[in-house]
Amino acid sequence: LELYPIGIIRSPYKCREDAPRQGRHSSDVTFTLEINPEYAAGLKDIEMASHIIVLYWCHKADRNRLIATPPGSTEPRGVFACRSPARPNPIAFCVAELIRREGSRLYVKGLDALDGSYIVDIKPYISNIDSVENAGVSWFEEKA
Amino acid sequence: LELYPIGIIRSPYKCREDAPRQGRHSSDVTFTLEINPEYAAGLKDIEMASHIIVLYWCHKADRNRLIATPPGSTEPRGVFACRSPARPNPIAFCVAELIRREGSRLYVKGLDALDGSYIVDIKPYISNIDSVENAGVSWFEEKA
Numbered sequence: 001l002e003l004y005p006i007g008i009i010r011s012p013y014k015c016r017e018d019a020p021r022q023g024r025h026s027s028d029v030t031f032t033l034e035i036n037p038e039y040a041a042g043l044k045d046i047e048m049a050s051h052i053i054v055l056y057w058c059h060k061a062d063r064n065r066l067i068a069t070p071p072g073s074t075e076p077r078g079v080f081a082c083r084s085p086a087r088p089n090p091i092a093f094c095v096a097e098l099i100r101r102e103g104s105r106l107y108v109k110g111l112d113a114l115d116g117s118y119i120v121d122i123k124p125y126i127s128n129i130d131s132v133e134n135a136g137v138s139w140f141e142e143k144a
Numbered sequence: 145l146e147l148y149p150i151g152i153i154r155s156p157y158k159c160r161e162d163a164p165r166q167g168r169h170s171s172d173v174t175f176t177l178e179i180n181p182e183y184a185a186g187l188k189d190i191e192m193a194s195h196i197i198v199l200y201w202c203h204k205a206d207r208n209r210l211i212a213t214p215p216g217s218t219e220p221r222g223v224f225a226c227r228s229p230a231r232p233n234p235i236a237f238c239v240a241e242l243i244r245r246e247g248s249r250l251y252v253k254g255l256d257a258l259d260g261s262y263i264v265d266i267k268p269y270i271s272n273i274d275s276v277e278n279a280g281v282s283w284f285e286e287k288a
Binding site: 128130 | 146147149150183185190194195196220221223224226232237262264266270273274276279280
């Protein structure tokens with residue numbers, strides 16, 4: 001299964017150490033999603049969404065790990081049971097607030113992506129189908 | 145960017161016409177996620193999650209379309225502004241309820257996947273970072 005990068009993320013975070021653990025912890029920071037010209041037609045009407053799902057490629061992640069120890073936990077967990085970027089297919093999922101669109105550029109808040117990350121998909125976030133309340137795992141530590 | 149299928153979805157839906165538009169509309173149906181043995185170690189502790197994010201490959205989707213007309217809309221939209229399976233990288237996103245785990249099999253509810261879809265990633269769903277209330281787009285029609 002081959003993915004085509006549809007664009008690139010411009011982020012103030014240049015390395016893992018700069019980035020917060022989750023996009024929710026970067027709420028003051030604005031990111032730019034630069035969509036490649038050949039895919040820009042797919043953005044039509046996206047400005048009608050207040051929030052978007054961004055799927056992007058964690059190019060620095062270790063694809064060979066199946067076990068990781070999440071921050072705030074002392075217990076190793078399966079990579080499918082935690083949000084570590086290390087996983088066989090290092091696709092990160094973030095819900096971002098869409099601030100504005102300028103042509104093929106989207107300005108968003110709420111990501112944790114490193115600069116230069118490839119965007120693989122964008123979808124409108126729709127609370128009726130995407131939001132579940134009070135779900136989580138006990139060991140997940142929410143602090144940044 | 146190359147994806148490795150980590151498993152396969154067993155679904156009662158054999159073709160597009162069988163499936164609901166969104167997983168939320170399949171709440172009585174149980175799906176089986178069969179994880180390949182070489183990736184099963186990554187499931188450690190996943191049973192601690194009540195809900196999981198499932199990213200899977202829509203193998204019947206048209207990857208060359210950038211405009212689609214969503215159900216319930218008469219207006220064509222960009223594929224990044226709607227939830228059509230047609231898109232350059234046909235990765236579907238669903239939040240599923242995890243019913244139980246039996247070894248390398250997960251039994252879940254809330255998908256819209258066709259039988260035989262490749263699973264590309266699984267993550268625990270955590271409301272604190274993944275849930276946004278009252279977000280949506282006006283033309284999205286919620287009915288099945």
